[in-house]
Amino acid sequence: MNRFTRPISLLAAAAAVIALSGCGGSSPGATTLDKNADVTITWWTGQDEAAHKTLESLAEEFEKEHPNVTIDLSPGASSTEELLQKMLASFSGYNYPDISYAFGSWSSQLEGSNRTLDITERVQDDAIGWDEFSDSARQTVQPTGEKTIGFPAIVDNLSLIYNKTVFDAAGVDYPTEDWSWADFRSAAKRLTDPATNTYGYGYSVQGTEETTWQFWPHLWQAGGSILSEDGTSVEFDSEAGINALTFLRGMAVDDKSVYLDQTDTKAGQLFAADRIGMITSGPWQLYDLKAAGTSYGVVQLPGTGDDHQTVSGPDIWALFDHQDKNREYWAFEFTHWLTSAEQDQRWNVAIGNLPLRTSELSSDAFAEKVKEYPGLEVMAANSLNAKTARPTIKGYVWISESIGHAISEVLQGKGDPKSALEAAAEEANGQLK
Structure with missing residues (x-):
């Protein structure tokens, strides 16, 4: 089995991003935040059927806790490799999602599209626990160092x-x-x-x-x-x-x-x-x-x-801007919730991936997974050695x-x-x- 999946059609993708970045925008949504207003956010999971079902159950749980929020989720494309082309095509029609899975190698192109949210200020809040993600994972969602375009989704290392x-x-x-x-x-x-x-x-x-x-x-x-x-x-x-x-x-x-x-x-x-x-x-x-x-x-x-x-080859949950304060707020809140230690143990850890956060290393859920796959704990600790990110330039x-x-x-x-x-x-x- 080979972890690496090569980024697709990078030359065409780069050209498409540049061409589309100057397109006119869609009509703005809510210009002031109302946390209680009904809102629908779209999520492209980029996962196969089994993993998608796990994420679907988590989304349903979030909806029960927040009855005004509807999460419209789908894989987004027939395979993860096709997601980038799908996103680039969606930019021209302004029918792109609020949240999408993306290979880390795409992050620079996504930032250059002028469609992503910049959540840099929000992740400075101590409650977000931003420093619990590895250096490499944080660098991948900050491709130019100027903006933070999402949250880490999956981390690994050699x-x-x-x-x-x-x-x-x-x-x-x-x-x-x-x-x-x-x-x-x-x-x-x-x-x-x-x-x-x-x-x-x-x-x-x-x-x-x-x-x-x-x-x-x-x-x-x-x-x-x-x-x-x-x-x-x-x-x-x-x-x-x-x-x-x-x-x-x-x-x-x-x-x-x-x-x-x-x-x-x-x-x-x-x-x-x-x-x-x-x-x-x-x-x-x-x-x-x-x-x-x-x-x-x-x-x-x-x-x-x-x-x-x-x-490391971190992948990300990219967040996108629809000029709607309510969608922006709940896209961030849901992704933060999804990548919290509690939910990550039921997602990444449950399917055998490394934990996203250092705080999960001492969890019972991870200890059980280590019993099943000895050495996983060493790989998780090795995330601290993932200090440099592979370039995300086009x-x-x-x-x-x-x-x-x-x-x-x-x-x-x-x-x-x-x-x-x-x-x-x-x-x-x-x-x-």
Whole structure:
């Protein structure tokens, strides 16, 4: 199973957003707030049938508590991937929702549409508990740092998952939370056994975002950045980036301790079958491991010094502006209620996602889920290491494609890190301009 879902039609989407941002507005609704007035808010959940039903029951509960509020909810589109196109099309007719699920990678485009609410002032209220969300999740709903366009909806991160059977067979000590890059490389080399086709580590070389986002923690831990401070050019070809890719190349090419996955999914399957000692993955992987009966453990990523940064792919509940104070108020109130610890335990935690808020880590609901999927608690705690968000700029897809190809080529011995990253940076910068 692969957590990452690639953002769709980014070039067309960006063009559509720019074209529509100048369109005339619809007639305004309530210009002064009346909390008791009857109001209907529209919610696109972006979920499959089972998850949608869970959210539907929560919406019904909110309606009972607030009889003047009606929540008109639907999945919004036939799949989450189609939601962005649906939203962009809805902007021109002003029939877009009050609340919609959105991949975090869309947030910059949504802010640029001039259709989103800015809730920055409201989330400063201590009662909102804004600091209970991870740094990465907060950054994702604040794509330019100027506006806050919604609430975090789902959070995840990459952790190191190790196969106890493979470690025991090789007589290697299990990973610890203070592992360095050197510890990681040494263990991967010792776990590798050509006679049994067993590898120490698995890494995607398909050149997709799966390839790319597993590289970002190495870049950040080495002191590097994806983008320049003003966001107009890439910086992954820095000395930090070269050092990070050189490290991975050493494992893949020199040590031959890395299974180079051409499919994005095969490494997970081989790990579950006791053929790979370590993978970096997230909570979605635990379902497959439980089903396969794999003996595994989870720790935070190996790091440099005390830096064990990870990468997260937060998704969001985007809030939209209809020039109606009543709809604006209740869209915010409902989304805050939905993302509170109490409701999140019945939503994200119940379906096996990580808790949105740090306050949920000690809850009974999460403790029960940890019993079902051991290691989930480590992944939840690892959210504190998600300190940097992946860029949400419209050109991120070009960045990902450029560096993903470079990483794949280098790990397969087809180039040197410096030249490959410089070429990728030149290509990405050309596209960004």
